[in-house]
Amino acid sequence: MVTNYTEEIVIEKAQNTKITDVDFANIAFGRVFTDHMFTCDFEDGKWQIPKITPYQAMSIEPSARVFHYGQAVFEGMKAYKDADDNVFLFRPDQNFARINKSAARLAIPEFPENYFFKGLETLLNLDKNWIKSGLGNSLYIRPFVIATEPAISASPAATYRFIIICSPAKAYYNQPVRVLFARKYSRSADGGVGFVKAAGNYAAQFYPTSLAQQKGFQQIIWTDASTHKNLEEAGTMNIFFRINDKLITAPNNDRILDGVTRKSVIQLAADLNIDCEVRPVSVHEIKTAAKEGDLKEIFGAGTAAVISPVSAFGHADDVFDLPQLDNSYAMLFKEKLMHIQHNLAEDKHGWRYEVK
Numbered sequence: 010m011v012t013n014y015t016e017e018i019v020i021e022k023a024q025n026t027k028i029t030d031v032d033f034a035n036i037a038f039g040r041v042f043t044d045h046m047f048t049c050d051f052e053d054g055k056w057q058i059p060k061i062t063p064y065q066a067m068s069i070e071p072s073a074r075v076f077h078y079g080q081a082v083f084e085g086m087k088a089y090k091d092a093d094d095n096v097f098l099f100r101p102d103q104n105f106a107r108i109n110k111s112a113a114r115l116a117i118p119e120f121p122e123n124y125f126f127k128g129l130e131t132l133l134n135l136d137k138n139w140i141k142s143g144l145g146n147s148l149y150i151r152p153f154v155i156a157t158e159p160a161i162s163a164s165p166a167a168t169y170r171f172i173i174i175c176s177p178a179k180a181y182y183n184q185p186v187r188v189l190f191a192r193k194y195s196r197s198a199d200g201g202v203g204f205v206k207a208a209g210n211y212a213a214q215f216y217p218t219s220l221a222q223q224k225g226f227q228q229i230i231w232t233d234a235s236t237h238k239n240l241e242e243a244g245t246m247n248i249f250f251r252i253n254d255k256l257i258t259a260p261n262n263d264r265i266l267d268g269v270t271r272k273s274v275i276q277l278a279a280d281l282n283i284d285c286e287v288r289p290v291s292v293h294e295i296k297t298a299a300k301e302g303d304l305k306e307i308f309g310a311g312t313a314a315v316i317s318p319v320s321a322f323g324h325a326d327d328v329f330d331l332p333q334l335d336n337s338y339a340m341l342f343k344e345k346l347m348h349i350q351h352n353l354a355e356d357k358h359g360w361r362y363e364v365k
């Protein structure tokens with residue numbers, strides 16, 4: 010149960026804005042942050058009064074458990090602006106539910122719903138000028154929780170900090186990505202934390218991904234940890250395969266992140282009468298389809314990545330280039346999603362959330 014809290018947010022506004030220094034046309038993902046941040050500490054068994062302050066460095070003891078045991082979870086969300094300067098979030102209820110699911114798995118106390126939404130909306134109103142209108146522009150929002158207790162025994166902390174920072178964003182991948190199917194390393198295992206957004210899930214991918222990059226691939230498609238036969242997700246995004254006119258994506262399990270963009274694509278496919286099978290998909294099936302010319306597309310789906318087409322995949326000594334289609338499903342879903350997000354299309358599932 011997530012308790013609701015009643016205290017007002019304490020706000021300290023930034024004296025100056027940094028926005029004039031930002032080149033919004035050439036923005037690299039996740040490097041520039043807005044003027045304000047939201048923080049809320051968990052102490053004495055409860056979440057304390059939340060604060061919004063100027064974005065700033067924090068002082069945390071080196072013994073804080075997050076530095077030693079990675080007790081940290083996060084979310085990725087985006088805010089969008091329409092042509093009339095109205096601000097929208099996309100399915101924020103899903104992110105709220107997921108950060109608390111992640112928190113529960115990492116033995117972190119749940120965060121109250123009203124603090125999450127009030128905090129987000131107040132922060133977005135203060136930093137509204139950082140959200141640019143126009144398709145392809147967004148403000149990436151990173152809520153996260155870290156264990157702050159200064160103690161290095163390996164057990165859950167007694168104190169935490171919930172933080173929200175925001176960063177203006179364009180595309181995560183500027184070009185179609187080349188992906189390598191994993192044969193040795195794994196991202197997650199049954200009974201593990203792959204299904205939640207634990208910080209360590211991402212760090213564990215950096216080394217194998219750097220090996221893949223040396224071979225000319227940008228990302229790894231992770232396979233199941235026990236057999237490496239089934240294709241699961243790409244780490245920064247969930248993954249879809251198109252064989253002829255049929256879409257296939259792996260079912261959620263302990264090892265796969267329950268992606269908001271993934272589930273939105275599955276729903277949009279149903280709306281568009283595109284056959285989408287949610288079932289295990291094997292390396293063998295995809296290689297066979299590629300050899301026979303039936304594999305039309307692979308694309309990733311995620312908040313940061315939106316919909317990112319794959320240009321080629323590698324497995325063992327084989328590399329397959331994918332055709333470039335004029336009428337790709339990837340572009341169709343990307344356009345449909347972006348139009349809903351930017352208030353340019355009907356929102357029949359109630360996914361848009363207006364920030365007042």
Ligand code: COI
Pocket residue numbers: 084085086211244245246311312313314
């Ligand atoms: C997101 O898509 O929001 C993520 O958290 C992925 C991250 C690697 C940027």
